[in-house]
Amino acid sequence: YQTFEGDLKWDHNDVTYRILNYSPDMDSAIIDDAFARAFKVWSDVTPLTFTRLYDGTADIMISFGKKDHGDPYPFDGKDGLLAHAYPPGEGIQGDAHFDDDEFWTLGKGAVVKTRFGNANGATCHFPFSFGGKSYSTCTTEGRTDNLPWCSTTADYDKDKKYGFCPSELLYTFDGNAGGAPCVFPFIFLGEEYDSCTTEGRSDGYRWCATTGNFDQDKKYGFCPSRDIAVIGGNSEGDPCHFPFVFLGKEYHSCTSEGRGDGKLWCSTTDSYDDDQKWGFCPDQGYSLFLVAAHEFGHALGLDHSNIREALMYPMYSYAEDFSLHSDDIAGIQFLYGKTGPDPTPPNPNPPTAEPTEPTDPTEPTTTTTAVPVDPTKDACKQDTFDTITVIQGELHFFKDGHYWKTSGSSNAELKGPFTISNKWPALPAVIDSAFEDSLTKKLYFFSGTRFWVYTGQNVLGPRSIEKLGLPNNIEKVEGALQRGKGKVLLFSGENFWRLDVKAQTIDKGYPKFTDVVFGGVPNDAHDVFQYQGHTYFCRDRFYWRMNSRRQVDRVGYVKYDLLKC
Amino acid sequence: WSLPLKSVFVTFPGDIPKNLTDSELAENYLKNFGYMNTVERSGFQSMVSTAKALKRMQRQLGLEETGVLNKETLDAMKKPRCGVPDVAN
Numbered sequence A: 001y002q003t004f005e006g007d008l009k010w011d012h013n014d015v016t017y018r019i020l021n022y023s024p025d026m027d028s029a030i031i032d033d034a035f036a037r038a039f040k041v042w043s044d045v046t047p048l049t050f051t052r053l054y055d056g057t058a059d060i061m062i063s064f065g066k067k068d069h070g071d072p073y074p075f076d077g078k079d080g081l082l083a084h085a086y087p088p089g090e091g092i093q094g095d096a097h098f099d100d101d102e103f104w105t106l107g108k109g110a111v112v113k114t115r116f117g118n119a120n121g122a123t124c125h126f127p128f129s130f131g132g133k134s135y136s137t138c139t140t141e142g143r144t145d146n147l148p149w150c151s152t153t154a155d156y157d158k159d160k161k162y163g164f165c166p167s168e169l170l171y172t173f174d175g176n177a178g179g180a181p182c183v184f185p186f187i188f189l190g191e192e193y194d195s196c197t198t199e200g201r202s203d204g205y206r207w208c209a210t211t212g213n214f215d216q217d218k219k220y221g222f223c224p225s226r227d228i229a230v231i232g233g234n235s236e237g238d239p240c241h242f243p244f245v246f247l248g249k250e251y252h253s254c255t256s257e258g259r260g261d262g263k264l265w266c267s268t269t270d271s272y273d274d275d276q277k278w279g280f281c282p283d284q285g286y287s288l289f290l291v292a293a294h295e296f297g298h299a300l301g302l303d304h305s306n307i308r309e310a311l312m313y314p315m316y317s318y319a320e321d322f323s324l325h326s327d328d329i330a331g332i333q334f335l336y337g338k339t340g341p342d343p344t345p346p347n348p349n350p351p352t353a354e355p356t357e358p359t360d361p362t363e364p365t366t367t368t369t370a371v372p373v374d375p376t377k378d379a380c381k382q383d384t385f386d387t388i389t390v391i392q393g394e395l396h397f398f399k400d401g402h403y404w405k406t407s408g409s410s411n412a413e414l415k416g417p418f419t420i421s422n423k424w425p426a427l428p429a430v431i432d433s434a435f436e437d438s439l440t441k442k443l444y445f446f447s448g449t450r451f452w453v454y455t456g457q458n459v460l461g462p463r464s465i466e467k468l469g470l471p472n473n474i475e476k477v478e479g480a481l482q483r484g485k486g487k488v489l490l491f492s493g494e495n496f497w498r499l500d501v502k503a504q505t506i507d508k509g510y511p512k513f514t515d516v517v518f519g520g521v522p523n524d525a526h527d528v529f530q531y532q533g534h535t536y537f538c539r540d541r542f543y544w545r546m547n548s549r550r551q552v553d554r555v556g557y558v559k560y561d562l563l564k565c
Numbered sequence B: 001w002s003l004p005l006k007s008v009f010v011t012f013p014g015d016i017p018k019n020l021t022d023s024e025l026a027e028n029y030l031k032n033f034g035y036m037n038t039v040e041r042s043g044f045q046s047m048v049s050t051a052k053a054l055k056r057m058q059r060q061l062g063l064e065e066t067g068v069l070n071k072e073t074l075d076a077m078k079k080p081r082c083g084v085p086d087v088a089n
Helices: A028-043 A288-300 A326-336 A558-562 B022-032 B050-060 B071-078
Strands: A014-019 A049-052 A060-065 A081-085 A096-099 A128-130 A133-135 A149-151 A162-164 A186-188 A191-193 A207-209 A220-222 A244-246 A249-251 A265-267 A278-280 A387-391 A394-399 A402-406 A415-419 A433-436 A443-447 A450-455 A458-464 A479-482 A487-492 A495-500 A527-531 A534-539 A542-546 A552-557 B037-039 B045-047
Touching: A014 A028, A028 A049, A028 A288, A060 A288, A081 A288, A096 A288, A128 A149, A186 A207, A244 A265, A288 A326, A387 A433, A433 A479, A433 A487, A433 A527, A542 A558, A552 A558, B022 B050, B022 B071, B050 B071
Parallel strands: A014 A049, A014 A060, A060 A096, A387 A527, A479 A527
Antiparallel strands: A081 A096, A128 A133, A149 A162, A186 A191, A207 A220, A244 A249, A265 A278, A387 A394, A394 A402, A402 A415, A433 A443, A443 A450, A450 A458, A479 A487, A487 A495, A527 A534, A534 A542, A542 A552, B037 B045
16 A cells, blocks of 8 residues: 555544535435445444535535536546545545546446335336336326326236336426425526537536526526436436437437547437537446545545555456455554554553632642543543533543643643532532633533532532523533623423523523524534633534624534644 | 458547557557656656557556557557556656
């Protein structure tokens, strides 16, 4: 195996990816699944995890494109170059591009996933028999609405299991119409169109309007390829027309005549000589899963291997039962290590005592016995936190009986872990939410349906959150935001309430829906807090940062941006 | 004896012409995948001889290292592949 010069790799193990667009060759669900399985090839043998993002910038941005597709390395039409990817890093680095002039399959011919019908989205079974006749493609036979369909078992007459095949009359993908079907005819730049078109686009993708007038409504989607559609050429998406005439001779099947490369092609009208409309005939195609697994290897930091059986060998070959070669495993584990726990070597040093926080000089000093803390309790190894809040100007991260804190300045050191019970003995291990009242400096802690109020070392509680006027069906308070003096917003589920801290009551007019007031943030955030003039909503390991004008101005990792791991 | 077919090659609209001679194909391949250009330690970029580049390519792809454009090498060059260069530049 080889790695890129400088052993380029991600500096974090929780790698994100985003699928920017889809190929018309396969249903989006099959493409999603192929990519997920391709990532799993690598996560199975390393500590890497892969999380899919649906917006924003991910580490690995995945896209399909043709020829010149926005980077300095254009694709070359069908066959030849299949895909490329960039080694780890910022911007385009880490991204993976797939040539959409290829016929993307799972390596063994068209994969036709059905929709509707009675087969629960199963794939077509080719060949299948219908009315005593055998079909090896989708057909419109037996229907009056011109919708192509197929049987999902070998014998429709016996099993009666069927579904509808990809068709622009059934749905579109990507675009801005939410998958609505094409409407024919439609108007585009004053012209009327009766079928999908590539007009108005430079990337060769076929599209249609999903209303009768694109000029007016601007609603569109891309057309899925039918299983009988030709690949590439100049009439992608159209079926072969048999027979067709080429150089005066009639052809009843695909031919390689006229080409020096031996590839099979057909005319999509009755006469190539007259119309010059053509495309390549569908073949076995390339396995998106295998090519993606190879490209993701690059995106993780592996260069080409010279072992022919390795996944990272530069040439494509189809493997029915794929398993990762030991060379690929050695390569990726060189970069990221192995899965499973590391063996713990004998430690000649005695266990480290927990760091203790200096106490307030005005408070009577009490001697506390330092309780050893598991040194593996590293904040950077936590995926999520129970709660995050600011106490005395420092950002506090709570998790399972421990907490860490940082002043937040650029060179600030992360301190901890400290045990919660040492500092606030009345509190349980899991804190769902906390805030410091800006007026009284009292600390409010919430866990489940109870809350505690600390004033210095004095504690009040636990008390039920119902005492604050919150409804009794709330399971926990997940976030707290200071709103001016004496007012705090408390978040739970998809709602929030405004607490009058002085009166210890919820203001009238609440609850309100979080997504109505705070647009663009997850409405199932598990931590909400105020920090350095911004509002943070955390979900999983990510945060959405909102400015004072309630605009999301940043989405990032808690671990890297706030903890500075 | 039947007469051999006279193949006529046409230029298909929208197709990227790939009717290259073997040596043109090899030259393109060796350039595109990093075998021809190398950067010296000084940072100076130099061209490697075709034979040397071919040997390098044959070694990288696990072929017999002849430095000659033989059928096995040509076949390898015609196979579908990843666009990432084999030799970093």
